[in-house]
Structure formats: C-alpha cells, structure tokens
Amino acid sequence: MINGVADVTPAVLAAMANTPDARLREITKSFISHIHAFAREVELTEEEYEVGINFLNRIGKATSEHHNEGVLIADVIGLSTLVCLLNNGNAGATETTAALLGPFWRINAPSIRNGGSIVRSSTPGAALFVKGRVKDINGNPIANVDVDVWQASPKGLYENQDQDQADMNLRGKLVTNAEGIFEFRSVMPDGYPVPTDGPAGDLLRAQRRHPYRPAHIHFLLFKPKFKTLITQVFVNDDPYLETDAVFGVTAALIGTYRKHDSGEPPAADITAPWHTLEYDFTMEPGFAKLPTPPIK
Known part of the structure; x- marks a missing residue:
C-alpha cells in the first residue's frame, strides 16, 4: 500500500526483488532508483x-527497417559513446580505440x-585510396580479417538516405592479406547532419545544438578468437572535430587524409587532386561477435 511519495520507490523495488535473473535484477533496481530520484530532483510535473x-x-x-531513431537518440545524448568506451576500456593501450557503430551499418x-x-x-568527389594494416598486440600482422x-558520400548522405546512389554504394567487405593489409578505393567523405526530422532533431533544436558529424569512414574488423573492433577514422581538417553531435571523436581516431596535387596518380583514370589514407589497426584476443544491425 502506498501512503505517500516516500513509499513509492521502496514498494517498486520490493516488487522486483525476486527477479530470478541476477543481472536483470541489478539493472532494474538501479534504473528504478535513479529514475525515481531524477523525478524527485527536478520535481517533474505531470505535463x-x-x-x-x-x-x-x-x-x-520513427524507427523502421531503414532508420533507427532509438540508436540516434542514444548517440546525440552521448550514451552510445559512453557504453562503447565503458566496454572497451583498454583502448589505446593494446587495441585501436573503439567508436560507436552508428545507425547506418x-x-x-x-x-x-x-x-x-x-x-x-x-559519386562526385575527389578520389580516395585507403590502405589499412591490421596487427595483434605484439605487432604481428593478422591475415584473413574480415x-x-x-x-x-561527399553530399553527406549514406546510400540508403539518397535515391541518387546505387544500393550499397560506398559500402564493402574485404579481407586482409598475409601481411595484414587491406586496400580499397573510394571518394573523400564529407561531414553531414544526423537526421533531424524526428525526436532527435527536436532535442537538438531545443538545446540550440548543431546536428553535424565530422567526416569519417567506418570500419568493423572481425576474426574468430579476436575481439571485434568497431571504429571510425576521422578526416583531420574537418571543422566539426571538436563539436561532433554524437561525441564520437577521440584524438587517436583522427587520421591523416593526405591531399595530392601532383605526382603519379595511383590509378590511370584519375587526375589531381586525389587523397590517400594509411591507418594501422590493432586487435586484441577475445570473443568475436557481430553486433545487431540497426537497419536492413
């Protein structure tokens, strides 16, 4: 029986105390305690x-098979990055710094x-040639990494957001060679605004925040017996590096995208300028698993 404000939280916690799953019991107990304390702290009105x-x-x-607003909300309040860093706390020591998966994988x-x-x-834009090297924590190359x-795109849109792009444009899977190297050709990415036509956009506008992400390329590295590495490599001269709308930039993930205005092009069909990116990735031993795709 509830006789007043002070009785509500203890009553709810008591009702959940016999939850068989210990982890679920721990999480829900903490969640209820914190959300009730939040309501008291701000004196939440009914409106x-x-x-x-x-x-x-x-x-x-707002969530569909092509758009995940739940992930987007978690991104713009920094929860995605916080959870990512909490679960990859050794980043920078023995593995490449992890970054959030985002809503477009x-x-x-x-x-x-x-x-x-x-x-x-x-896809208009300057050509980009990427070379990555994947190694273990001892510096040895890792072959056969997916x-x-x-x-x-340079328009700031993923292909599933843009009817002018072919399906799966600017996406691909490749495998490292015996030296742990992978290479691919693309175009220079550009910064872009996160979708703002839903609740996430309303929140950003209410807080007078811009919606922009700095230009980057996503990487997901997978091989059995290694911890799956999900990360991003950001363009080094992007104006939004310090104010990423989803708080995903760390210093170690800023790559050097070199512009070449002269010299021998890496492919016969391009002319200057073109860009190159070289970046080393380190994977540590662990359990390999793929995340749940946020969209189809």
Whole structure:
C-alpha cells in the first residue's frame, strides 16, 4: 500500500526483488532508483511527464527497417559513446580505440577484392585510396580479417538516405592479406547532419545544438578468437572535430587524409587532386561477435 511519495520507490523495488535473473535484477533496481530520484530532483510535473512519454513513443514510431531513431537518440545524448568506451576500456593501450557503430551499418554489404572500389554509382568527389594494416598486440600482422567499411558520400548522405546512389554504394567487405593489409578505393567523405526530422532533431533544436558529424569512414574488423573492433577514422581538417553531435571523436581516431596535387596518380583514370589514407589497426584476443544491425 502506498501512503505517500516516500513509499513509492521502496514498494517498486520490493516488487522486483525476486527477479530470478541476477543481472536483470541489478539493472532494474538501479534504473528504478535513479529514475525515481531524477523525478524527485527536478520535481517533474505531470505535463512534463506526458511530454517525456510522448517523446519515447515518437522514438518508436520513427524507427523502421531503414532508420533507427532509438540508436540516434542514444548517440546525440552521448550514451552510445559512453557504453562503447565503458566496454572497451583498454583502448589505446593494446587495441585501436573503439567508436560507436552508428545507425547506418548494414550487415550484408557486398564483398570486394583487396584493392577494389566501394564506389558503385556516379559519386562526385575527389578520389580516395585507403590502405589499412591490421596487427595483434605484439605487432604481428593478422591475415584473413574480415573488414567491413561504410561511409557517407561527399553530399553527406549514406546510400540508403539518397535515391541518387546505387544500393550499397560506398559500402564493402574485404579481407586482409598475409601481411595484414587491406586496400580499397573510394571518394573523400564529407561531414553531414544526423537526421533531424524526428525526436532527435527536436532535442537538438531545443538545446540550440548543431546536428553535424565530422567526416569519417567506418570500419568493423572481425576474426574468430579476436575481439571485434568497431571504429571510425576521422578526416583531420574537418571543422566539426571538436563539436561532433554524437561525441564520437577521440584524438587517436583522427587520421591523416593526405591531399595530392601532383605526382603519379595511383590509378590511370584519375587526375589531381586525389587523397590517400594509411591507418594501422590493432586487435586484441577475445570473443568475436557481430553486433545487431540497426537497419536492413
């Protein structure tokens, strides 16, 4: 029986005390304690409570097989990055710094040969040639690593957001060679705004925050007996490096995208300027698993 404000939280915690799953019991106990304390701290009004519930409902309604508003909300409040760093706390010591998966990864990107192109439709922009090296914590090359890459176009749109791009444009999977090297051709990415036509956009506008992410390429490295590495490599001169809307930039993940205005092009069909990126990735031993795709 509830006789007043002070009785609510103990009553709810008591009702959940017999939850068989110990981890679920721990999480729900902490969640209830914190969210009840939050309501007391801000003296939440009934009108504000209704706005909050409606906000959560709108997140669900805005989510589809092609767009994950729940992930986007977690991104713009920094929760995705926090969870990523909490679960990859050894970053920078024995493995490449991890970064959030984001809401645009698709699990079924087509395979390409090492050195091939991920450009599948007319995509204006300076050519980019990427060379990655994958090694273990002792500096030895790791062969046969599945490397999944994806990026936005120079227009700042992923292909599933843009009807002018072919399906799976600027996405691809390749495999490291015996020296742990993978290479592919693309175009220079550009910074872009996160989708703002849903609850995440409303939150950003209410907080007078810009929606932009600095230009980057996503990498997901997978091999059995190694901890799956999910990360991003950011363009070094992007103006939004310090104010990423989803708080995903760490210093170690800023790559050197070199611009070449002269010299011998790496392919016969391009002229200056073109860009190159070389980046070393370190994987540590662990359990290999793929994340749940946020979209199809």
